[in-house]
Every structure is written in C-alpha cells, then in structure tokens.
Amino acid sequence: MKLAADGDFGEWISVGGNLFYPGYIIKGKERHLMIDAGINMMGPAYLASLKKIFGDQNALDFVFATHSHFDHLGSIPYLKRKLPHLQAGAAGRVGSLMKKQSVLELMSALSELQRRSFQNIAGDEDVHIEAVNFEIHLKEGDRFDLGGATCEVYEVPGHTGDSLAFYIPEIRALFPGEACGIPEGDKDGHVQVEFLSSYDDYVASLEKIIRLQPKLICMGHMWVFTDDDATVFLQRSLEATPRYRELIETYLNAANGDIDSAVQSMAKKEYDEKGTIAQPRESYLENLKAQVRQVALISVR
Ligand SMILES: [Fe+2]
Incomplete structure (x- = not known):
C-alpha cells in the first residue's frame, strides 16, 4: 500500500511533525530515535509529537539526519536547544557543514521562503538555525541497538554526497531520505528522480537499497510504502532514473x-x-x- 506518512506504523514507528516533513520516531524498548527533523519552523511540531507519543519530550535520545538538506535537519538546532541531552547523528561531512556560517545562512534563507506555510507552527518560538554539534559521525555498517529494534546505517550517496539510509532489519523498515527519489504528484507510478551529486552513485545506491528488500519504506516526505508497493516503487524509481x-x-x-x-x-x-x-x-x-x-x-x- 501507499499510505500517508501519519500516525503509527506497527508498534515500533510513529510519525512526528507532519506529512510534508515527517520525523520518524523509532520507539525502541530502551532508546528512542528520530530520523530527520525537517525545516526549522517545524521544531515545535516535533516537540508536540514527542509529548503526545511518550508523555515527555525528553524521552528522545537520538536524532539522525539522512542528509545535509535544510528540509531534513533544519529543526535539529531547535531540538538540541530544547533537549540538551539529545545526541545528533549524521554522515561526518554534515557535522562540518552545520558549523559553516555560509551553509547556515543558505539554510535559513531557504526556510524563510516557506515561512508563510509554517508560521502557525513556529508561533513565537525561537527556531533560528545555528551552528550545532553532531556528536555521532555515522558511517556504513554502524548499528545502534535501541532495544528490540536495531538501526543499521548504509551510505547511499548520489542525492547528496553525504546521504545515508537507515534500516531496521527486525521489521525490514527503510528510511532512505531522498536516496531513491520521491513519488511525484498524486499519480501513481511517477517518480521524481534526485541525483543531485552523482548519477552513477545514485544508481548504485538505489541498487544497494533494492538488495535490502524492504517491506516498509518511510519516504523523506509524504508517503510510506508497504509490502509489494515498496518493491514496485523501488523498481519504478530505478527505471525512471x-x-x-x-x-x-x-x-x-x-x-x-x-x-x-x-x-x-x-x-x-x-x-x-x-x-x-x-x-x-x-x-x-x-x-x-x-x-x-x-x-x-x-x-x-
Ligand atoms: Fe534532499
């Protein structure tokens, strides 16, 4: 099935934020991880989701970013201000980028273009993007035991040089960011192709993702594919490229x-x-x- 990225997916996954910028929350028995935290103005929405899901926003231990685009990690500075114990993880390069003034300014400018749509979420909160420390440098083969669910890390360059996919083998759930494109519009079968940093790497990463044979794909925006539709989406994406x-x-x-x-x-x-x-x-x-x-x-x- 192709489902809206909203609510719960089984016992392990809840979606925080909203459809446009889902923050996928993995509820391990011992630790909790959020995958991606979209544009800065969504920050208060993620906190509200955490409160709703856990009763306490401080229950979140980790936030991992799939790649260095502002609409996948723009809220991490806000979340770290609000949750000082929170540990952020991403590919090593992302940690350096998120300390560069020019990158932070570009991210802020791109976010501002969307302010009208998200002002009601940001309200009076201070959501500015500032230099932030990524404590965890993620790389191929890393594994995080969350208690009953493991988060495996795969390097999947091509959309960006620092793209990662996260995979939970116990439930065959994949979080690819934009490494395998984006379903385009409402029509089934159309895929928006996303090889921004390298065509060859993008195709190789897509083939690597297909070999994992995920049964659940939690897309970077809007959608979750399950079962056969997960397989069909990946195949269509490979053909569309x-x-x-x-x-x-x-x-x-x-x-x-x-x-x-x-x-x-x-x-x-x-x-x-x-x-x-x-x-x-x-x-x-x-x-x-x-x-x-x-x-x-x-x-x-
Ligand atoms: Fe992206």
Whole structure:
C-alpha cells in the first residue's frame, strides 16, 4: 500500500511533525530515535509529537539526519536547544557543514521562503538555525541497538554526497531520505528522480537499497510504502532514473550544451506547463540545475 506518512506504523514507528516533513520516531524498548527533523519552523511540531507519543519530550535520545538538506535537519538546532541531552547523528561531512556560517545562512534563507506555510507552527518560538554539534559521525555498517529494534546505517550517496539510509532489519523498515527519489504528484507510478551529486552513485545506491528488500519504506516526505508497493516503487524509481537522464540530455542537446538555457526550457515545459510537481519552484530549479550539471558532466567524459 501507499499510505500517508501519519500516525503509527506497527508498534515500533510513529510519525512526528507532519506529512510534508515527517520525523520518524523509532520507539525502541530502551532508546528512542528520530530520523530527520525537517525545516526549522517545524521544531515545535516535533516537540508536540514527542509529548503526545511518550508523555515527555525528553524521552528522545537520538536524532539522525539522512542528509545535509535544510528540509531534513533544519529543526535539529531547535531540538538540541530544547533537549540538551539529545545526541545528533549524521554522515561526518554534515557535522562540518552545520558549523559553516555560509551553509547556515543558505539554510535559513531557504526556510524563510516557506515561512508563510509554517508560521502557525513556529508561533513565537525561537527556531533560528545555528551552528550545532553532531556528536555521532555515522558511517556504513554502524548499528545502534535501541532495544528490540536495531538501526543499521548504509551510505547511499548520489542525492547528496553525504546521504545515508537507515534500516531496521527486525521489521525490514527503510528510511532512505531522498536516496531513491520521491513519488511525484498524486499519480501513481511517477517518480521524481534526485541525483543531485552523482548519477552513477545514485544508481548504485538505489541498487544497494533494492538488495535490502524492504517491506516498509518511510519516504523523506509524504508517503510510506508497504509490502509489494515498496518493491514496485523501488523498481519504478530505478527505471525512471535513466529515463530522466535521457530527458535532460534532450534539453541539453537542444540548448547546444548550455546548462542554464537547458534548465530554463526544461522548467518551463516540465514544471510550469505540466503543473504536476508539488515541490516549490525555487527548490525544483535548484535540484534541476544540479542534475543538468551531472548529466552535462557524463556527456563530456
Ligand atoms: Fe534532499
């Protein structure tokens, strides 16, 4: 099934925050972990979810980020201010990025673009993004025993260089961030492809994820796939990836290899005219530019 990322999934997983920015809470018998904490203005919503789920927001031990995008870890500074014992984990590079002033400023600016939609959640709370310490540097093969459920760490670069997927083998649940794309719009079967840092790495990571044969995929935004639909989604995502690359190639060829004009004509046709992509236009354009650059690199090598 393809289900909205909301409520509980079995005894181990509850969704905090909201559909757009789910923070997946793994309720181990001994320790509790949240996977991803979306844009900064969602911070108070995650705290409210923790209170609702555990009766006490301090029950959360760890927050892990799937990758270094502002809409997956923007609330971590807020959560760490509110929960001083909370330990944050991500790929090593994320820890350094989250101390760089230029990165923090960019994240704050991107978040502000969405303020209107999330002001009612942020209220008067101080949700500013500041330099934050990631105590745990996660890498391939790490395992965290939460009590009855284990969180395994897989490196899945391609969407970003620092992308990680988390897997709970006891229930075959996967948290891929955006390493295997995003279901696009409401139509079944369309996948928004997301190879922002490397096409080849992205395909290899997708194949690695498929080999895990997850039965539950908790997507970075909006959706949870279960059972056969999890398998079908991954297969569709793998098939959509070279198709998307070819589509970009046609725009690049028509623009004689000029990246900016290929991006402009593709955004006009694929985003404006089709109108099926839910992502904000600014984010779509940023992602598209990165992907057109990747495809341009492939064609010259
Ligand atoms: Fe992302």
